Amino acid sequence: METVELLQTLCDAFGPSGFEEEVAETLQRLIAPYVDEMRVDALGNLIAIRRGTGDTTLMLDAHTDEIGFIISYIEENGFLRFTQTSGWDARIVPSHALTIRSDHGTFVKGYIGTPPPHILRPEDRDKPYKLEDLFVDIGVDSAEAVAALGVRVGSPAVIAYPFEQLNEQVVMARAIDDRAGCAVIVKTLEALAGQELEATVVACFSVQEEVGLRGATTAAYQIEPDIALVLETTVAADYPGIEPQRRPTRFGHGPAVVVMDNSMITRGATVRAITELADEHLVPWQYRIPYGGGTNAGAIHRSRGGVQTGVVSIPVRYFHSPYALMRLDDFENTVRLVTEFTRHCPGLARR
Numbered sequence: 001m002e003t004v005e006l007l008q009t010l011c012d013a014f015g016p017s018g019f020e021e022e023v024a025e026t027l028q029r030l031i032a033p034y035v036d037e038m039r040v041d042a043l044g045n046l047i048a049i050r051r052g053t054g055d056t057t058l059m060l061d062a063h064t065d066e067i068g069f070i071i072s073y074i075e076e077n078g079f080l081r082f083t084q085t086s087g088w089d090a091r092i093v094p095s096h097a098l099t100i101r102s103d104h105g106t107f108v109k110g111y112i113g114t115p116p117p118h119i120l121r122p123e124d125r126d127k128p129y130k131l132e133d134l135f136v137d138i139g140v141d142s143a144e145a146v147a148a149l150g151v152r153v154g155s156p157a158v159i160a161y162p163f164e165q166l167n168e169q170v171v172m173a174r175a176i177d178d179r180a181g182c183a184v185i186v187k188t189l190e191a192l193a194g195q196e197l198e199a200t201v202v203a204c205f206s207v208q209e210e211v212g213l214r215g216a217t218t219a220a221y222q223i224e225p226d227i228a229l230v231l232e233t234t235v236a237a238d239y240p241g242i243e244p245q246r247r248p249t250r251f252g253h254g255p256a257v258v259v260m261d262n263s264m265i266t267r268g269a270t271v272r273a274i275t276e277l278a279d280e281h282l283v284p285w286q287y288r289i290p291y292g293g294g295t296n297a298g299a300i301h302r303s304r305g306g307v308q309t310g311v312v313s314i315p316v317r318y319f320h321s322p323y324a325l326m327r328l329d330d331f332e333n334t335v336r337l338v339t340e341f342t343r344h345c346p347g348l349a350r351r
């Protein structure tokens with residue numbers, strides 16, 4: 001599938017943590033031509049296997065969940081209270097449109113309303129809203145009307161905004177974290193179609209990363225990889241107000257190689273294997289400056305007796321907010337690097 005269409009399809013799929021079924025179903029259709037077998041495990045991880053000629057197993061991981069919300073209380077007059085599944089800065093949540101998935105499988109639109117300046121008390125003007133004070137207005141006026149729509153305590157929700165292409169190089173979407181990583185795996189499998197590979201590639205589309213690497217924990221245990229590569233998106237902060245040393249990555253400088261975050265310190269040999277491969281194949285790359293964060297690598301590298309694990313992340317601006325921006329050249333260069341990594345895998349595993 002053409003890259004922008006692929007990104008749009010994956011980014012617009014509904015999948016807050018714990019409710020990733022639509023993303024997994026979409027991915028099953030997309031990768032079916034390129035893999036030998038697939039299964040969805042008890043937690044909802046989609047695990048797809050492409051058999052190689054040798055006995056090395058490479059796990060490619062990307063997470064299917066996105067930061068989202070869950071309905072927590074229905075007011076008698078039809079307003080909905082909600083909480084986040086994880087990952088949100090509560091200050092930026094007010095005044096956005098939401099999509100709620102109902103028990104009927106339909107999507108119900110709503111708006112996180114806030115009072116206008118006309119009726120705000122002067123002392124409240126500079127105060128950020130707390131999540132527990134916010135509510136969703138879905139345009140009905142009773143709890144019965146909410147129930148009739150199939151919305152209840154526990155209904156999942158995400159921000160409502162659709163994928164947009166700003167120009168030939170930049171796209172903007174709600175769930176780029178980490179559907180772009182999922183798309184890298186799809187494109188890598190597509191690029192390697194029909195080629196003989198020594199490594200058995202296990203593509204793992206993991207659930208519940210945003211709530212604590214839960215899917216990757218059980219997936220890595222089952223897969224028992226010899227080597228793993230996590231495909232993620234990460235903070236690009238090359239915009240006004242952020243000093244250079246607090247910019248983990250920059251837009252347009254290629255895939256970012258993670259050396260350390262809060263979940264893993266990448267082994268030096270693994271970092272060198274990735275960066276030397278990028279240099280050999282003329283793929284631009286950058287280090288991700290260590291500055292907080294974490295990925296599924298945190299769970300995978302500690303699985304069983306330990307797994308040699310690397311992380312390659314696409315720089316994304318405005319991470320964990322209603323929209324994130326990504327450059328297509330950074331995406332394509334990440335696909336090139338991961339494709340070469342997969343081709344050279346058994347050699348890299350022995351370093």
Ligand SMILES: [Zn+2]
Pocket residue numbers: 063177178209232233
């Ligand atoms: Zn992520």
